Amino acid sequence: MASSKLQVMTAKSEKLVEIDSHCACAMSGIVGDARILIDHARVEAQNHSFNWKEPMGIEAITQAVSDLAINFGEGYEGSKRKPMSRPYGVALLIGGVDDHGPQLYQTDPSGTYCQWQADAIGSGQETAMTQIKEAYHQSMTIEEAEKMILQTLKNVMEESITSDNVELTVIRTSTRKQEKRTVAHIDSIIQTLS
Numbered sequence: 001m002a003s004s005k006l007q008v009m010t011a012k013s014e015k016l017v018e019i020d021s022h023c024a025c026a027m028s029g030i031v032g033d034a035r036i037l038i039d040h041a042r043v044e045a046q047n048h049s050f051n052w053k054e055p056m057g058i059e060a061i062t063q064a065v066s067d068l069a070i071n072f073g074e075g076y077e078g079s080k081r082k083p084m085s086r087p088y089g090v091a092l093l094i095g096g097v098d099d100h101g102p103q104l105y106q107t108d109p110s111g112t113y114c115q116w117q118a119d120a121i122g123s124g125q126e127t128a129m130t131q132i133k134e135a136y137h138q139s140m141t142i143e144e145a146e147k148m149i150l151q152t153l154k155n156v157m158e159e160s161i162t163s164d165n166v167e168l169t170v171i172r173t174s175t176r177k178q179e180k181r182t183v184a185h186i187d188s189i190i191q192t193l194s
Helices: 031-052 058-070 125-135 142-156 183-190
Strands: 016-020 023-029 090-098 101-107 113-116 169-171 178-180
Touching (some): 016 090, 031 058, 031 090, 058 090, 058 101, 090 169
Antiparallel strands (some): 023 090, 169 178
16 A cells, blocks of 8 residues: 555554454454444444343344345345445454354355354465364363464464554453453464464
């Protein structure tokens, strides 16, 4: 991207965001499209919490996002927004903890979603998935999972991995609350990578 000496440089673009306190989302693709889908998910989650006095299930949040993506040419029921003239150009990983335990879903621009135990999206997806398949097991500790994720990112990213260009969030089953990892925590794991 070209820049000018008159341009004000902004902070890095967030690719890992909160939908609700028990649910987070990672994105790959057109960030503006992701923001529309994520804002919709946030509204749906808050409406559910307000009406039912309980957090919305992770699959229900994912389905709300997918419903909007499927209806891109028709608009969305009750929405005053004009319909999109093209599909949303973004893939999302929506993860969290609800009454069914930890859950991870991947959505694609067609509005299709699938549940995964572990997944990757983006330009390095194939390579990342190969490494995740080799390293992942269901009895992993959070510390092992964090190291596996950062090792995988280190191996597939075009630039060197640093705490400035990666983000890490954990949602524990015991608390169902997000814990955004600090730069120091991420740096300490990066130092141990091969």
